[in-house]
Amino acid sequence: MFLLALVVIVAVVMLVFGFEMFLVLGVPALMVKEFFYGRLPDPVLVQKIVGGINHSTLLAIPFFILAAELMGGGQIAKRLTGLVQAFCGHTRGGIGYTTIGASMAFGAVSGSAPATVAAMGRMVYPELRSNGFSDKFSLGLIASSAETALLIPPSITFIIYGWMTGTSVAKLFVAGIAPGFVLGLAFAVLVAWEAHRSGIKRGVPSAWPERLKAISHAGWALGMPVIILGGIYAGFFTPTEAAAVSVVYAIFVESVIFRDLPFSKLFKLTEQAAISTAIVFVLLALGGLLSYFITLAQVPTAITHFLDFIHAGPVVFLLIVNVCFFIAGMFIDPNSALLILVPPLFPVATALGIDPVHFGMIVTLNISIGMITPPFGLDLFVASSTLQKPVATIVAGIVPFVLANIAALLVITYVPGISTILPRLVFG
Template sequence: MMTVFTAVLGLVLLNVPIAVSLGMVAVIAMVISHGTDSLPNMPLVIYNGATNFPLLAIPLFILAGAIMNASGISRRLIAFASAIFGWVRGGLAHVSIGASLFFAEISGSAVADVAALGSILIPGMKAKGYPSAFAAASMSSAATLAVIIPPSIPMILYAVMAETSVVQMFVAGIVPGLIGAAGLMGMATFLSRRYNLPREAAFSLRRVLQTGRDALWAFALPIIILGGIFGGLVTATEGAALAVVAALFIGLVVYQELDMKHLRAAVMEGGVQTAVVMLLVATSALLGAYLTEVQAPQALAKAVSDFTSNKWVVLALLNVLFLFLGMFLHSAAAIILVVPIVMPLVRAVGIDPIHFGLIVTVNLGLGQQTPPVASVLMVASSISKSSVWEVTRVNVWYIGVLFAVLMLVTYVPVTGLGLVELFYR
């Protein structure tokens, strides 16, 4: 198992695409262990791996987020957040966190969040005299809320790989996501005073009401989508389809800012992002089939269980593993590659799969902020035209907040499981 994992990581570090790395290693390993007779079965394994019904929610949420961005929804959310937080010192940093909190309830993707909101807010902060690195760091860390607050694409992937409930994963992320947003705002306040940043404008209730009325349909979206999912009216996949229909209606009929040109661009953007994730899922199915046949997950579970059966120690070891993986792998790749391997261990020591899924999600959210891969940080740095390392020197303060959330989620399980226990158990 270590040989397979090392081979995949080595290819990734050589800049071989992750999906290609997974597929190459899986094919070679299966041929070595089972001969060429296993080759005809591989296309079927790939097809079955990529056609799991809950996975259909991923392209739908990605498409809904792309349509919403093209419909002017992100601009309206920013205006509303600015009306609420603009009076605070360093108000635009708080606006980035507040707008991300709203946008996260729609897109489910941190990269989509930072691309949609960062392209507006980061230049805006720089124009107001905010340090470029501070602007990028604030937006980058705020975007991580999109993987904690439902509907989260990494949570959907985890639920499929761990064979657990997507809806319960969504519910588990609500409280930690809100705690994370509050912590990031507290850190933004501290850093704003340190950099002596300006206030944007005096608080105006009239402006709040005006921008709130303008963004009313944007607020209705998460209520309709998440309300339907949590209320048991629709599945997560059906909720994703509802999100696409609602986004089209708002863009074409209500705001009338979505024309065929923008719709085509949104569909293309959604298609590209979907292709990246689904190709990972498909090729990982091959590797998963090989690891299952050689009973690698069971061997790992036995090895760790022989070392310790204390679930808190096991959680500490798994946290270290995922923090390390998050530095080198895309969150989807890490979930797909590792979760099926460690789930027998997780169940053997009595860890709740929903609890563990939340830990994995927050862990990989941290990974989006830590170089060398740091997909979200890279996008924010590119928008701000700043060095990744300059941004990281500021971002380390926000990463500290997210790490505190991780420790809280890990060792105070009620943080995430409280609502799950209340509504579903």
């Protein structure tokens, strides 16, 4: 436990002084090696850094990031939003429900919350304001709705969690559907409350010819989740292969069908995806090194003994997990929280009989909350940059959505059947 305390103290000090996140992960790992495992040959460090990311499952990450950039920068995101708007835009606060539904739909083809914020924000923010929603609520809704992209498959967070724990990514994809809808429902309740409080009136329902036209326009966009998820669940290809297929499909649809992807635009979007991929993989490599030393020091065993000492069962342990992730999400980026906390906590969870898939849903929802938790929630800054709004204004609007997240988290944490029923039905 002394080693874990040293890692935490060094990491916190570096965060306070504003060090980059890859250093916050890498420097404590090097200190542990020098102070506790000095006899360990230096080449082992290189092997752990390179070998940690030399895994075929992780190839899905750059493909899904590129696919998200292509769809967000093209017509697919717009047409998905138009489809949802055609069917629920006439209800009281309908554009709010459209924002949630469109974010879930875009998440089902991208797996990236920041990409969802960027893609949805520009389209729905003017509509939210013109329909009577306040500035703060509109900004909070846009930033929060993007969280569903981490739960609705395919999810990059599921891929990383599956790689770290050996849990089936396909099972995680199936399991994420129900928690994603629980979170979306919690946000929909907030939209209904705000629409009633603000006196927002119902809109005019779209005629069926308009709805059929919206379905026709979104047909190619809807083909993406059908191909990706249907192919995985039917066993035609793995999640990694599905990610590659998603890129080919996105390029084909945007360039050939929609004719909205000239080479210059493709080059720019690919460059942005490459930068995002490099950032993620540097964090994964150094996080894997830190995880190696945490495991080598038998920190999970020490945590298990401590829980036995205080007679803490699964209920108390999961509460501790949620508190740890909530605090971590306030100060470090989600992938780093995942890399730091999962290695010591996952073995304890399995020892207590907690289903790995269920634990993955709890971890992922915690990661989602970290995306919008001030002061360093990533989606807050993406929304600020996309919509040219002060971060403080977005934070003011995010408070009720954080409370809705906590309510959804408690339900998913202590009702495991929500997370496990679909994998059991699909895989037996």
